[in-house]
Amino acid sequence: MATAAEHVIDVIFGRWRSQILAAGTELGVYDRLDRAAPRRAPELAAELGLDPTLLYRLLRAQAAIGLLAEDAAGGFVLTESGDLLRAGHPQSLAAMARLEEGPQHYALWKHLPAMVADGRQNAFLREFGHMAFDHTRADGDYAERFDQAMSSYSGAQAAQVLGALQGTDISDVRVFCDVAGGQGYMACALLEAYPHLSGIVLDLPDVVADPEALWAYRLGLEGRCRYVGGDMFKEVPQADAYGLKMILHDWNDEECVAILETIRRGAAGPARVFIMEHIVPGPETPHFAKLFDVHMMCWGSGQERTEAEYAELLRRAGWRMVAGHAAPGAVMGVIEGACD
Ligand SMILES: C[S@@+](CC[C@H](N)C(=O)[O-])C[C@H]1O[C@@H](n2cnc3c(N)ncnc32)[C@H](O)[C@@H]1O
Known part of the structure; x- marks a missing residue:
């Protein structure tokens, strides 16, 4: 000891x-x-x-x-x-090491005391003059580190998400859309686990422009998965179920409600949403989510949230909370919502 x-x-x-x-x-x-x-x-x-x-x-x-x-x-x-x-x-x-210890993210942390002192959560702005997703357009090295890191981390995360969803019946889902799904690693993991599904991956046009970087093409799943370049604040494709993996934690509450409302409009009928995040547990439990939350404070306008906070975001955007799912020992969980 x-x-x-x-x-x-x-x-x-x-x-x-x-x-x-x-x-x-x-x-x-x-x-x-x-x-x-x-x-x-x-x-x-x-x-x-x-x-x-x-x-x-x-x-x-x-x-x-x-x-x-x-x-x-x-x-x-x-x-x-x-x-x-x-x-x-x-x-x-x-790739995750190259992102988190690379020059851009490393530079953010020095702003932490000043942000906590003045209550303005904007380390990217202080360091680079604009927020993180704008920086991916301004700095090709950062864009490359970021996209590769998301795919790299998705390997471990996809296993946790599939574990969390093991007892959940998704036989009625035909079309699954991963909103801001990056290069599509998570969507492809679901397509491989559930052969009846077809998939759509929505992300910013630059992220889904190069087929060589996209997992559906790399895994021979392009027949069951299409990529859409777009803006999740404006419109999402129609689907029966939606995924949001490490997306809502990027944004503040108002922005999250706007994303969830856009998805509800895009669904145009009954739908389910699966929010995959590091869920903050109670005060007695030390948890990686509580550290990741401080990284999010440095990185953008977002935060990690408790299950009750996700339920409230769902309610505000016209969804209802169905259940929280987590595989034993996993650091990530899944919050399931539904709308009629
Ligand atoms: C933290 S990454 C997560 C990516 C992926 N879901 C994963 O877990 O690997 C956030 C993603 O949001 C995408 N994104 C940011 N703003 C967006 C927007 N307005 N519309 C669609 N995608 C967006 C980024 O390009 C990036 O791929």
């Missing part, structure tokens, strides 16, 4: 660990290693065009935090955790 001082020291230096991890993704280090054959710093440095002495010290630190293992001859292999940072791993988290 850590002492109080050890606990505080560990938290103070937490950023060092995430930056040491992320330097490996930026430099392509994990992609040059595997689980079995040790490789030494000079050889890796020559391949990657890096300084061998400083690279050795970085690799040694990555071993100290459990991402690599070092042998007595200075050779390094990936641990099971480090393996998840290879870009080619099927559940790779490399």
